[in-house]
Amino acid sequence: MDIRFDSAGVNFGPRLALSPLSLTLSERRIGVIGLNGSGKTTFARLINGLTKPTTGRVTVNGLDTVTDAKSVLGKVGYIFQSPQNQIILPIIRDDIAFGLKARGLGRSEIEAAVDGILDRFSVRHLAARRAHELSGGELQMAALCSVLVTGPDVLILDEPTNQLDLRNRALVQTTIAGLPEHVIVISHDLPLVEDFDRVLLFDKGCLVADTSPTEAIARYRELAG
Numbered sequence: 001m002d003i004r005f006d007s008a009g010v011n012f013g014p015r016l017a018l019s020p021l022s023l024t025l026s027e028r029r030i031g032v033i034g035l036n037g038s039g040k041t042t043f044a045r046l047i048n049g050l051t052k053p054t055t056g057r058v059t060v061n062g063l064d065t066v067t068d069a070k071s072v073l074g075k076v077g078y079i080f081q082s083p084q085n086q087i088i089l090p091i092i093r094d095d096i097a098f099g100l101k102a103r104g105l106g107r108s109e110i111e112a113a114v115d116g117i118l119d120r121f122s123v124r125h126l127a128a129r130r131a132h133e134l135s136g137g138e139l140q141m142a143a144l145c146s147v148l149v150t151g152p153d154v155l156i157l158d159e160p161t162n163q164l165d166l167r168n169r170a171l172v173q174t175t176i177a178g179l180p181e182h183v184i185v186i187s188h189d190l191p192l193v194e195d196f197d198r199v200l201l202f203d204k205g206c207l208v209a210d211t212s213p214t215e216a217i218a219r220y221r222e223l224a225g
């Protein structure tokens, strides 16, 4: 994986959300931390092109998030802060199949892929369930299936343990640890990123630390203090 920020920054009108920054991301597990409103989500949304840079450019494996937006979307999966807003169809199985249908796969291929992903995460029991009946942990697992079934190279998770009880938090943590895909996790749950390869700390729209989890978390505690 090769994600490049080349002086990429974002303004929303007069509001600076992210100061221009340049970096390359290639590690398997990357954490993104910082206070509320510090620019974490804006940074992550730049990677799959959901937010366009106001200045500079962002590329994913050489593909520009503005000019190659469609290809980038296929490479970078994104699980939003509230997975209930991303599950579109009422029945989980249909929702997981949705992204594959949109890619024009045939019925038997879709069935096999959906079964495969449900088995991968041991959640076949969720297939016939209605999304609005699921618990937070079950929803997070269903969202993971819907996004990963399309085979992205990189997965971005925005606060994946938010509102989860201890058991579901542990399930999500273990699941993330076992993913072969590259993962970028935005989180206020600091222990979640503590064994990651690299952690980025944002403050007031600026990248203020790009280092090991231990150092980034210590710096964050100072900032928050």
Ligand SMILES: Nc1ncnc2c1ncn2[C@@H]1O[C@H](COP(=O)(O)OP(=O)(O)OP(=O)(O)O)[C@@H](O)[C@H]1O
Pocket: 012, 015, 016, 017, 034, 035, 036, 037, 038, 039, 040, 041, 042, 043
């Ligand atoms: N669509 C938008 N329009 C205007 N301002 C925005 C928009 N999206 C984000 N912002 C602003 O940009 C700044 C950074 O927001 P961002 O969502 O990236 O922060 P964050 O670190 O992810 O916050 P949190 O931890 O609360 O989710 C904030 O001041 C926010 O109000």
